[in-house]
Amino acid sequence: MDALKHYPSMAAIMLALACSPVAAQNSGLGTPATPEQIAGWNIEIAPDGKNLPPGSGTIEMGKKVYDTQCLACHGAKLEGGIGPALGGGVGSLATDKPLKTVQSYWPYATTAFDYIRRAMPFHAPQSLTNDEVYAVTGYLLHEYDLIKADTVVNADVIRAVNMPNKDGFYQDDRPDAKNKRCMSDCLKKP
Structure with missing residues (x-):
């Protein structure tokens, strides 16, 4: 143990290993996560819309949700406040002060949906x-003229929205950057 005094990173590694799920399982601490528990956290939506849940909503309903759940952080006109602005910034991404908004940054409506679903509202994700x-x-999409006011928003509508920055990203083709994105099928045992 004297070696740990001289190599603090070794102590950190040993602590991390001791606290790992495998160590906890082998020592009788904790329990393995059930498929139901995993399913509760496995809610990601792919850019192509894979895993979009059933449901629908109207723009009018969305305004009410925004006013009660989002306005305090993002402002009455989506201009930002204690939270970031949600609109504007078109053409700013290549500048020294890019403004990343729904309107300027998000390449897919599906990933905007995913982010809102998993992380908002800030006080109660x-x-x-x-x-x-x-x-x-x-x-939000209607406010930036991406869908019409009478649209009933569902998975098909979200998949079909043509976002302003859809061509603003490129495929990383470096050989060392081919990490597989884990979707629900990664959690299945081989």
């Missing part, structure tokens, strides 16, 4: 129903 997430996503 994952508390919105699927219908509320469809509605508020639709409200």
Whole structure:
């Protein structure tokens, strides 16, 4: 153990290994996660819309959700406040002060939906129903003229939205950057 005094990083490694799920399972601490517990956290939506949940919402409903759940952080006109602005910034990404918004940054409406669903509202993430997430996503898309006011927003609509920055990203073709994105099928045992 004297070696740990001279090599503090070794102590950190040993502590990390001792606290790992494998160590906990082997020592009788904790329990393996059940498929139901994993499913509760396995909610990611792919850019192509894979895993979009059932549900729908209207722009009018989305405005109500925004006013009650989002306005305090993002402002009455989506201009930002204690949270970031949600609109504007078109053409700013290549500047010294890029403004990353729904309008300027997000390449897919599906990933905007995913982010809202898993991370918003800030004070209570994952508390919105699927219908509320469809509605508020639709409200944001409507505010930037990406869908019409009478649109009933659902998985098909979200998949079909043509975002302003869809061509603003490129495929990373470096040989050392081919990490597989883990979707629900990564969790299945071989």
